[in-house]
Amino acid sequence: DAKTTQPNSMESNEEEPVHLPCNHSTISGTDYIHWYRQLPSQGPEYVIHGLTSNVNNRMASLAIAEDRKSSTLILHRATLRDAAVYYCIPLQTGANNLFFGTGTRLTVIP
Amino acid sequence: DSGVTQTPKHLITATGQRVTLRCSPRSGDLSVYWYQQSLDQGLQFLIQYYNGEERAKGNILERFSAQQFPDLHSELNLSSLELGDSALYFCASSLAGKYNEQFFGPGTRLTVL
Numbered sequence: 001d002a003k004t005t006q007p008n009s010m011e012s013n014e015e016e017p018v019h020l021p022c023n024h025s026t027i028s029g030t031d032y033i034h035w036y037r038q039l040p041s042q043g044p045e046y047v048i049h050g051l052t053s054n055v056n057n058r059m060a061s062l063a064i065a066e067d068r069k070s071s072t073l074i075l076h077r078a079t080l081r082d083a084a085v086y087y088c089i090p091l092q093t094g095a096n097n098l099f100f101g102t103g104t105r106l107t108v109i110p
Numbered sequence: 111d112s113g114v115t116q117t118p119k120h121l122i123t124a125t126g127q128r129v130t131l132r133c134s135p136r137s138g139d140l141s142v143y144w145y146q147q148s149l150d151q152g153l154q155f156l157i158q159y160y161n162g163e164e165r166a167k168g169n170i171l172e173r174f175s176a177q178q179f180p181d182l183h184s185e186l187n188l189s190s191l192e193l194g195d196s197a198l199y200f201c202a203s204s205l206a207g208k209y210n211e212q213f214f215g216p217g218t219r220l221t222v223l
């Protein structure tokens with residue numbers, strides 16, 4: 001499994017954009033990059049995933065570097081509800097389980 | 111609400127005891143996963159079942175076992191409990207398929223005294 005490196009914590013002001021980086025330099029060519037988040041006192045929640053192209057959904061955008069060794073999760077306007085631990089997880093197609101690292105704890109300041 | 115339900119929400123028991131945690135997956139999901147979250151180990155994958163069959167094993171202790179029933183609900187059995195087994199236990203479910211998005215339940219908090 002590819003190893004990931006994420007900052008332990010980040011802060012953002014409410015309604016500002018947030019860029020959460022992840023390094024996954026040992027990722028293989030067929031690994032999708034998944035992001036999950038865990039809000040306080042809740043189970044993890046799927047955010048977004050991608051392979052090579054940048055991806056957008058209603059929650060966030062995912063920017064993947066051309067060499068795929070890093071990616072950035074973008075929250076366009078942080079809200080207080082976005083305060084959570086964000087996990088970047090490389091995952092092989094059809095792989096069965098998620099290996100959560102330590103993630104990035106995002107604090108949103110009102 | 112992810113559609114995954116777990117019972118009980120909280121469980122307090124003593125060392126040496128045995129407990130059973132229950133999970134009902136989202137309607138239509140065939141895969142069920144169990145994860146353990148403790149302060150020192152973080153979130154760790156324990157085991158996966160797909161349509162009643164064990165599909166993958168992670169860091170699951172021999173004292174722990176799981177099964178998935180014909181109605182697709184799953185149970186995680188923890189026996190000979192130790193203080194270190196105190197943790198949050200999450201169940202997740204997913205459709206079979208290539209993107210493997212998992213939907214997590216609210217968790218069961220186990221306290222072993």
